[in-house]
Amino acid sequence: MSSPRPAHLRATDLAAVATLVDGVLEGEPVPVSGVSLSSQDIAPGDLYAALPGANAHGASYAAAAAQAGAVAVLTDAAGAQILEEAVPHLPRVVVADPRSVAGTVASMVYGTADLDLTMYGVTGTNGKTTTAYLINSALEALHHTTGLIGTVETRIGQDRIKSVRTTPEAPVLHALLAVMAERGVDSCVMEVSSHALSQHRVDGVRYDVALFTNLSQDHLDFHATMRDYFEAKASLFTPQRSRRGIVCVDDDWGQELAHTASVPVTTLSSVAGVDADWRLEAGDEPADFTLTGPDATLRLRSALPGDFNRVNTAMAALALMAAGIPAADAERALWQDPHVPGRMERVEVDAPEGLGLPLVVVDYAHTPDAVGAALRALRPVTRGRLVVVLGAGGDRDRGKRFAMGRAAAEQADLVFVTDDNPRTEDPAVIRAAVLEGATAAGSAAVLHDVAGRQQAIAAGVRAAFEAGPGSVVAVVGKGHETGQEIGGTVHPFDDVAEVKSTLRELVTAAGGRA
Missing domain, CATH: 3.40.1190.10 (Mur-like, catalytic domain)
Structure with a gap:
């Protein structure tokens, strides 16, 4: 879904854009009414900002942008050379670093500098x-x-x-x-x-x-x-x-x-x-x-x-x-109670009084400090066992995995190490790094290595239920997210929904209805 654009567009002369950013104008000073970095989100009248990329230069997609309605391009010297061959008729403004001026240009085109916000x-x-x-x-x-x-x-x-x-x-x-x-x-x-x-x-x-x-x-x-x-x-x-x-x-x-x-x-x-x-x-x-x-x-x-x-x-x-x-x-x-999705979010289902379901909280904590802080916040309300389910993201800061595991084991009684968003990494390798930190904590926490986040959440919630009334579960790392990225594909996954599913199973098994 494309991001919304203002209903009332105003035309900005391309020569004014070039002057604003000390760029070189090549071609006619056509009017532009929008700006986009993506050739797939072009609206008629747009200035297409063609930036150098890790795999390809944005100028390589200028023909597609022009077909979608782009009337001019903001790019660098390398992009200008590509444009000369692909779309020589398309006016352009050439600067040394188009990314560094895209915000300034967008502010001018959309008139945001003078908004009463x-x-x-x-x-x-x-x-x-x-x-x-x-x-x-x-x-x-x-x-x-x-x-x-x-x-x-x-x-x-x-x-x-x-x-x-x-x-x-x-x-x-x-x-x-x-x-x-x-x-x-x-x-x-x-x-x-x-x-x-x-x-x-x-x-x-x-x-x-x-x-x-x-x-x-x-x-x-x-x-x-x-x-x-x-x-x-x-x-x-x-x-x-x-x-x-x-x-x-x-x-x-x-x-x-x-x-x-x-x-x-x-x-x-x-x-x-x-x-x-x-x-x-x-x-x-x-x-x-x-x-x-x-x-x-x-x-x-x-x-x-x-x-x-x-x-x-x-x-x-x-x-x-x-x-x-x-x-x-x-x-x-500030005495209002705002709902903040996936931030110390309490997850509940209907259950018979006295069943003794654990308190379960879903939180976005995905740094060592945040994991420790979330668990410390829950310890005062824990009368039974404090359980944490966590993983660490793949293709991201590898140095924090050990520290996240240590923080979890220092604060919780049971630690279920599982998968977060492994992305292109081997999930088992990520879990091993988190478990290494948890082991190094030298605490009395019981550690579990559970492949599959769904299985780990279910195991953590059930372990807290079996530990008796007053137990608490923190499912941390993904918070509000509704997908899990594995091997380059994002699969539907919602921590809150998984917690509710397990809680309902516990209610049903006890003869109640959720």
Whole structure:
């Protein structure tokens, strides 16, 4: 399904595009009314951005783009040579690095620079999705018309579109923002990934409020080092990309960012002894906490379990206040219970009273820190055994597999190591790396190697049921995802659905009906 385009298009002269990006115009200065990086998503009147790729140059698909209605091409010198042979009649703008200017061009073509949208951008290793949903839910409670762009979905008011990636490519993003403005959206909340920042996907967007949640090991298959990973995140906190920042300084990376950001920054800490503008202090009840700053104290609660979700809620409150929403309104709005798909999501079925089904939670935790945090959040509500089902993704950061296994075994009583998205790797090799870390933990956790995620989820839920009342299961790694990539093919798979299936089988076996 193609991403939506604005209904009212405006023509932008190709000569103006060339001037904007210091490019060379070859051919007639035709008007363009849209931008696309994909020859398969071309609309009539589009400027096709033909980028160099790992396997082929985008200019190789220019003929197909022209047939679909593209009237001009943005490319580099290598692409221009291909165009000269394939579609010599097609006007083009030639620049050194077309990806680096695609966002700027899309902003001009779709007119997004002057939109009356309050923009929130959330970055960090963990907590992006939950924090974005918390902000979005609070804004809706305050009667704002909102847009949401992130890992799970894109929302335009009440319309929902399943997301392909956390942050879309720049032309898609600017088209979405233009559509939001057309439909009366006044606030847009976005997850901003490190990939997006490195690949210029958010160029041409300036966030009113940028948030940094935390940084821990992830994506080292893409970023060479943790320093490179941090620098990508930190680039959001520059005048070109944001007006002000909210930074959690609970980790060393956050503390460094607070000192090096080149936009005004408000800091938050939940850690004793760490200096910050705002301090989070836990209340008497597990979900309750106070947020105390220079000129206000907010009494808040986290609808989701765990210390990290209190931090996410506090970050949302500070973002709302930074955007001009009064503290009392932010406090009231954040008492809503937002449904955040696949984030500490409780999975239940109808069951006879007293059956003793385990509490089962599905969470997207797919880093060592996130796995440990999710299990620590569940330990206080576990009266029986704490069970975790997890795997690690293939063709991704191999260095975190050992640490994920260790984190699981350090916190849980039973660990079922299974397949996540193995992609093109041998699933058994991935599981072995996770199990190596789990074994190295040297804990009393009972370890299981289960090929097949469906079988592992069923085994984990049944083990918790057999362990007796008060047992808890965490199925982590995939969260909201509804597919599993194996050998280059994405097969339908939903952790929540699999959990429900096993719970219903337990109810049926006990003589009940779910």
